[in-house]
Amino acid sequence: MTELQAERARERTMESSAVPRIETRSKRLRHVDVLIAVAAFAVLAALPFLFSSKALIDFVIRCAAFGLFATSLNLLVGYTGMISFGHGMFFGLGAYGFGLMMQRTGVPIPVAFIGTLLITTLVAAVIGAICVRLKEIYFAFVTLAFQMLIHSTILSWTSLTGGDQGLRGGIPRPVFLGIDLSNQMHLYIASCALLVGGLLLMRQIAQSPFGYTLRMIRDNASRASFIGIDVWRAKLTIFVLAALFASTGGIIMSLFVSGAYPEFAYWTISGEGIFINMLGGVTTFLGPMVGTVLLLILNDTVTRLTEYYGIVLGIVILFFAIGLRKGLMDFMVEWYEQRRDGAKERT
Amino acid sequence: MLEVKHLSKSFGGVKAADDITLSFAEGSLTAVIGPNGAGKSTLFDLITGALRPDSGHILLNGVDMAGRSPPEIVRHGIGRAFQVARIFPSLTVHETMLAAVGADQRRASVLHRRFPLAETRDRAEHAMEVLGLTGKRDRTAATLSHGDQKLLDIALALVLEPQVLLLDEPTAGMGTEERWRMIDQVHELWEQQKITVVFIEHDMDIVFKIAPMVVVLCYGRILATGTPEAIRQNPAVIEAYLGTERHAEAAV
Numbered sequence: 001m002t003e004l005q006a007e008r009a010r011e012r013t014m015e016s017s018a019v020p021r022i023e024t025r026s027k028r029l030r031h032v033d034v035l036i037a038v039a040a041f042a043v044l045a046a047l048p049f050l051f052s053s054k055a056l057i058d059f060v061i062r063c064a065a066f067g068l069f070a071t072s073l074n075l076l077v078g079y080t081g082m083i084s085f086g087h088g089m090f091f092g093l094g095a096y097g098f099g100l101m102m103q104r105t106g107v108p109i110p111v112a113f114i115g116t117l118l119i120t121t122l123v124a125a126v127i128g129a130i131c132v133r134l135k136e137i138y139f140a141f142v143t144l145a146f147q148m149l150i151h152s153t154i155l156s157w158t159s160l161t162g163g164d165q166g167l168r169g170g171i172p173r174p175v176f177l178g179i180d181l182s183n184q185m186h187l188y189i190a191s192c193a194l195l196v197g198g199l200l201l202m203r204q205i206a207q208s209p210f211g212y213t214l215r216m217i218r219d220n221a222s223r224a225s226f227i228g229i230d231v232w233r234a235k236l237t238i239f240v241l242a243a244l245f246a247s248t249g250g251i252i253m254s255l256f257v258s259g260a261y262p263e264f265a266y267w268t269i270s271g272e273g274i275f276i277n278m279l280g281g282v283t284t285f286l287g288p289m290v291g292t293v294l295l296l297i298l299n300d301t302v303t304r305l306t307e308y309y310g311i312v313l314g315i316v317i318l319f320f321a322i323g324l325r326k327g328l329m330d331f332m333v334e335w336y337e338q339r340r341d342g343a344k345e346r347t
Numbered sequence: 348m349l350e351v352k353h354l355s356k357s358f359g360g361v362k363a364a365d366d367i368t369l370s371f372a373e374g375s376l377t378a379v380i381g382p383n384g385a386g387k388s389t390l391f392d393l394i395t396g397a398l399r400p401d402s403g404h405i406l407l408n409g410v411d412m413a414g415r416s417p418p419e420i421v422r423h424g425i426g427r428a429f430q431v432a433r434i435f436p437s438l439t440v441h442e443t444m445l446a447a448v449g450a451d452q453r454r455a456s457v458l459h460r461r462f463p464l465a466e467t468r469d470r471a472e473h474a475m476e477v478l479g480l481t482g483k484r485d486r487t488a489a490t491l492s493h494g495d496q497k498l499l500d501i502a503l504a505l506v507l508e509p510q511v512l513l514l515d516e517p518t519a520g521m522g523t524e525e526r527w528r529m530i531d532q533v534h535e536l537w538e539q540q541k542i543t544v545v546f547i548e549h550d551m552d553i554v555f556k557i558a559p560m561v562v563v564l565c566y567g568r569i570l571a572t573g574t575p576e577a578i579r580q581n582p583a584v585i586e587a588y589l590g591t592e593r594h595a596e597a598a599v
Contacts (some may be wrong), residue, residue, distance in 0.1 A: 204458070210457060212446040212462045213450065215435065215437060219436050222434040223434065226417050228422050228451055308391060
């Protein structure tokens with residue numbers, strides 16, 4: 001037996017005993033995620049009883065809307081390597097689609113919710129089919145162009161959208177299944193449920209075989225096609241899925257403000273999404289959620305203290321981009337791993 | 348059996364493949380040689396769908412692959428490893444193999460289950476074992492040595508269980524010892540897996556030692572095909588390729 005053969009035989013013996021049961025481990029991880037989600041929902045639901053602050057309730061509802069939006073953007077940016085400058089169009093589409101359906105058709109809320117998601121699917125599939133063929137900067141700018149197209153349509157189609165005044169008169173919120181979304185508490189619980197459910201679904205996407213297909217495309221799309229992956233189809237699928245979660249964020253926002261405004265579909269929403277991802281980090285699943293909380297806290301506190309909100313935000317961006325060179329969660333995870341590896345080496 | 352018939356491809360006025368006709372018998376091991384710019388990699392690009400031929404046919408067991416997309420061609424059974432290892436830097440060796448098997452089993456779009464799928468495990472283990480990567484299973488691809496990255500690139504093609512495996516300079520950028528280790532592994536792979544292997548190689552010692560059949564390309568055309576002995580004695584080959592090398596050696 002040669003040295004090489006002997007080494008291989010040793011490795012085989014070691015590995016056969018070391019490899020964990022894959023199927024068991026996968027199921028266990030999924031159960032852990034569900035348990036964490038249930039615990040997170042319980043904590044969020046208990047918050048209003050622990051702190052009777054209306055501002056806190058409003059804050060969490062906004063976190064739910066922007067958290068879903070930002071995490072869905074990270075499915076594109078962090079997991080697939082597709083930097084979209086126009087993802088905010090689906091946030092606006094969700095808000096307008098839902099608001100218009102409730103105002104004009106009077107259908108029950110669940111029907112309007114599903115209807116909005118169907119419209120988003122259609123629009124995202126058409127826009128995605130054009131955009132996902134493009135690479136990097138071209139993809140980024142063509143998505144931005146579509147966002148500006150949708151924003152311009154909202155502004156100019158005054159008879160339908162209310163133009164620059166937005167959807168006025170409030171969005172009807174009829175009671176369904178005993179849930180009254182005009183009640184702030186009910187809206188809060190529903191937003192938390194949508195947030196936790198949405199995050200759980202996105203986590204499942206990220207940890208599924210499809211999630212690993214996305215990672216392969218991000219790392220080397222050309223190589224992925226040489227192992228039989230239809231890159232275009234995979235990119236289109238994640239583009240549409242991400243749009244659905246962004247649209248859900250828009251629906252929550254329209255319920256929160258009882259209306260929809262052109263700003264929801266403006267490019268700055270996409271910019272905020274990118275900024276949130278930079279703040280929180282793109283290599284951890286919860287990075288964008290942490291970024292959302294940070295941005296909203298910054299937003300609320302800085303605007304209260306100074307009118308130069310943009311300058312402060314710019315400094316914060318520079319700190320993360322040049323100082324840390326990564327988002328907060330990325331930085332923390334890396335720091336933790338370095339400490340852990342250091343401790344292992346010492347022992 | 349892989350057959351290439353009257354395959355041509357031009358870039359502007361340059362003919363990178365000029366009426367190439369070849370056949371690779373099932374289970375054969377063939378080396379493709381030629382000076383830089385001879386069209387060797389272009390030939391692989393055409394066969395694997397990275398480039399669309401201007402004319403000609405690529406027949407795998409009688410089915411024409413010309414003009415098909417790389418994923419389609421891979422699914423028909425033509426795997427490829429690249430001159431510069433094309434890997435997935437952020438994935439571990441094990442994850443790379445599992446994901447590749449998943450793709451081959453048409454499970455790359457599965458959303459309702461968790462990665463990795465149990466049914467992908469055995470093939471992934473086997474491919475790592477064949478190429479000696481089992482001990483590096485938990486290393487991310489980016490942290491592997493150059494040689495191991497090349498092995499991973501080959502493992503990526505091999506794990507798809509291809510009928511034909513195209514290796515574009517498997518020893519490129521390696522030291523002498525590592526080079527011979529790699530070529531031993533390629534030879535062992537060919538013997539064990541009973542698949543058709545076609546490889547591009549610049550090192551004539553390697554080519555003449557392990558390849559039962561050699562194809563020589565020059566300026567996009569086939570200069571000669573035959574056994575290593577026949578190629579060694581072919582005056583056109585000596586003039587166009589080996590001759591140049593000898594002159595260079597003499598100059599050194």
